[in-house]
Amino acid sequence: MTKEGVKNNLNKKKHRLFKPKKKKSVQEDAAIQYLQAQYDKIVPVEIKSFKDLPLSQKTLKGLKENNFFTPTDIQKLAIGYALQGKDILGAAKTGSGKTLAFLVPILEILFCKKWTRMDGVGALVISPTRELAYQIYETLRKVGHLHDFSAGLIIGGQNLKFERKRMDQVNILICTPGRLLQHMDENPLFDCSQLQILVLDEADRCLDLGFEATMNAIIENLPPKRQTLLFSATQTKSVKDLARLSLSFPTYVAPHEQAATVTPESLQQSYIVCEVDEKVGILWSFIKNHLKQKVLVFMATCKQVKYTYDLFCKLRPGVSLLALYGTLHQEKREKIYQEFCRKSNVILFATDLASRGLDFPKVNWVIQYDCPENVDTYIHRAGRTARGVLGKGEGLLVLLPHEEKIIEDLNKNKIPINKISVDSSKVMSPQRKIESLLSDNTDLKQTAQRAFVSYLKSVYLMKNKDIFNIHLIDTDAYARSLGLIVPPRIRFLQKYNKTSIGKHEPDATNTDDAVEKLKAKASNDEGSDQSESENMNELAREVTKKTKTKKEIPKFDFHNDNEDSDEDGFLQVKKKNMHVDIPSVPIDGNRESKKNTKPLTKAAVAKKILKKKIKVNTMVKFTEDGEAIEDDKKDVKSDLAKQFVNENVGGIDIEKAKEVLREEDKFDKMRFREKVKAKHKEQKRKLKNKKDNEGEKDDFGSQSESDGPDLSWLPDPDKVYGANDDEDDNSSHSKEPNSFENTSEIYSSSESDQSERNEIYHRPTKRKLLVSKGIPQESIIPRKVKKIEDVSASLSVQEAEALAMQLLQSK
Ligand SMILES: Nc1ncnc2c1ncn2[C@@H]1O[C@H](COP(=O)(O)OP(=O)(O)OP(=O)(O)O)[C@@H](O)[C@H]1O
Helix, strand or coil: CCHHHHHHHHHHHHHHHHHHHHHHHHHHHHHHHHHHHHHHHCCHHHCCCHHHCCCCHHHHHHHHHCCCCCCCHHHHHHHHHHHCCCCEEEECCCCCCHHHHHHHHHHHHHHHCCCCHHHCCCEEEECCCHHHHHHHHHHHHHHHCCCCCCEEEECCCCCHHHHHHHHHHCCEEEECHHHHHHHHHHCCCCCCCCCCEEEEECHHHHCCHHHHHHHHHHHHHCCCCCEEEEEECCCCCCHHHHHHCCCCCCEEECCCCCCCCCCCCCEEEEEEECCHHHHHHHHHHHHHHCCCCEEEEECCCHHHHHHHHHHHHHHCCCCEEEEECCCCCHHHHHHHHHHHHHCCCEEEEECHHHCCCCCCCCCCEEEECCCCCCHHHHHHHHCCCCCCCCCCEEEEEEECHHHHHHHHHHHHCCCCCEECCCCHHHCCCCHHHHHHHHHHCHHHHHHHHHHHHHHHHHHHHCCCCCCCCHHHCCHHHHHHHCCCCCCCCCHHHHHHHHHHHHHHCCCCCCCCHHHHHHHHHHHHHHHCCCCHHHHHHHHHHHHHHHHCCCCCCCCCCCCCCCCCCCCCCHHHHHHHCCCCCCCCCCCCCCCCCHHHHCCCCHHHHHHHHHHCCCCCCCCCEECCCCCEECCHHHCCCCHHHHHHHHCCCCCCCHHHHHHHHHHHHHHHHHHHHHHHHHHHHHHHHHHHHHHHHHHHHHHHCCCCCCCCCCCCCCCCHHHHHCHHHCCCCCHHHHHCCCCHHHHHHHHHHHCHHHHHHHHHHCHHHHHHHHHHCCCCCCCHHHHHHHHHHHHHHHCCHHHHHHHHHHHHHHC
């Protein structure tokens, strides 16, 4: 090839490299223009598949890859309106595919705007729970992976630093409200000034009082010019909520509004009524009878979930058990969530954390073990089964007799639910086992106690007092059913009783006689030892009897009457009452006592303390027998200190305290010197005694146990028998002179600590004494040995053997 040819070729290549890019861009522009032109022509009823919607190839391919071919009702409607740029208020049954109804428009809108990584956050999806946010993120990843957008999951419990660094590159952000606000406040890289679409999944929950402050702060930080999409199975229509989001005329998309039921048609719903103490047995029996099923059990509180899980694990039902609740560590939450998604024969105990939005595949049963707070909660909980196009499932609601009233509400809200009865002969109550487990396991017992109190508290905090009436719960029986033989104290109730019963007594005109009578009784019993749970149980039993036919039960109005009815959803109320531990809450909102309204100042508290003659900054210690120990601070010597201690003033005068310390210091030093002197004296005395004792010991041979037997006065056998007696003996011994005088020296050389003693006690003298008593110096035993030695030495080997044989035979 000539040079020119090569040049031409390179030019061509360059040309080609550049050309397709341009072509692609042009093609894309054309495609976008075409798509956008179709938006106004969408007719939802005519849509049979996703292909009928004006969607980009990337989105269509993503949907196809994940087996989404036919859009659901809400998708048909919402995708069209969203593409047209409208704000949407979407409401559709649980499991009807709302997630794709907002994810597809997000992908398409950003695609059509040619959004790139450099453009920052273009879409924000807010979810009330971390698990739901994660689920949405996963769906987005699956469906939108062919697009060039970057997506980020921002939820609590994750590495904030990690999230922080990547924030400026994210185009689609899926988050929980708290974490989002944290980034808005703290992360300089977070910028949502270019935001195009805001989505609130489970919008009614995001906008309720629990998230009110956080959501308001978030909304303030968002650009007002944006598209807003709200989705939920129980959508908010509160004007106030919509105004908060600057939604003046959103398009209401509710494909199932005219449906006969608000719950999925393939969901079989039933309820049972039982006493509070039968619930554990029923649940246990249910699980034992459904070992090959996937069951989700909803409970009112985290502590109940924890206890039931711990307990049932110990009882070993023969199926996998899991527990999901808010106070678990995030990593564990994720693991449990995924495990429940993966497994098919498994029981998950959960709080309402899992009630909204979570798309666990193929759940067979949803058990609402505790009565749901309201109809909406019922719908969301029950909706964890029978999901998707072909999903089927069953729901079981467990109610206490007085909670049966909720059925009226469910029926009013187009929820078909049938009453079924429990065959009591088939209920296997593990009561005894539970009791024995708790008696062995203090931790489990404490968990049970917490579960007990937390359940009662949750009932107490419920808004609807027609359904949730703590006075109608037999707390003793409930405690027993949890394995607690002694019912735990219910402090919040105790305090409540003291305030409420006393106040209610005089003007109880429109309350039941029985209730009043029992309240009066309870108030009389207040001073007695009877626990409040006993009082309440008595009240509960009688009231239950009397009110089976009557509807009027004394109500507790915890709230202001002038609140907007749309916005006082239960969760709002629940949060408001989260701090009612000290029940200064009046029975009647209008009858607040003056005492409560008067602000308590520090001066007032100080006055109170002075009146009660409580000495501040004083401490009294007691012995185990309960006797007061004299305060050692009072054991002072100096006059100044004595005066200081006796002065009855609160607080500390630092200068005076310093002076007192200096004075006391002098006495302390004196005391210390005296102590040292006394110690030295004692040591000297002990040494002297020891010397005297040891002198005696030497004379009489008595020894202390610790010293061990002193054998130093005995003669050295080597010296006595001579070195020749033992041929194996150390050669040094053989060299030692065979005299008593020298034995002590030999011992002293081997045992250094005894050398002193030998010097002091003059053992050689002692041995001389023995000699002087007439014992011959050549002792008896050595002589005998010598005799034998002499005989054997004179014999030949054969003679010696013969002699030995003779000796043996004679023995
Ligand atoms: N077009 C579709 N075709 C087939 N399956 C679909 C379609 N859209 C969604 N699904 C499936 O339906 C199930 C429920 O979807 P999704 O979680 O979006 O429901 P939801 O309406 O958000 O429910 P919830 O109200 O409980 O939040 C999911 O498993 C999803 O994969």
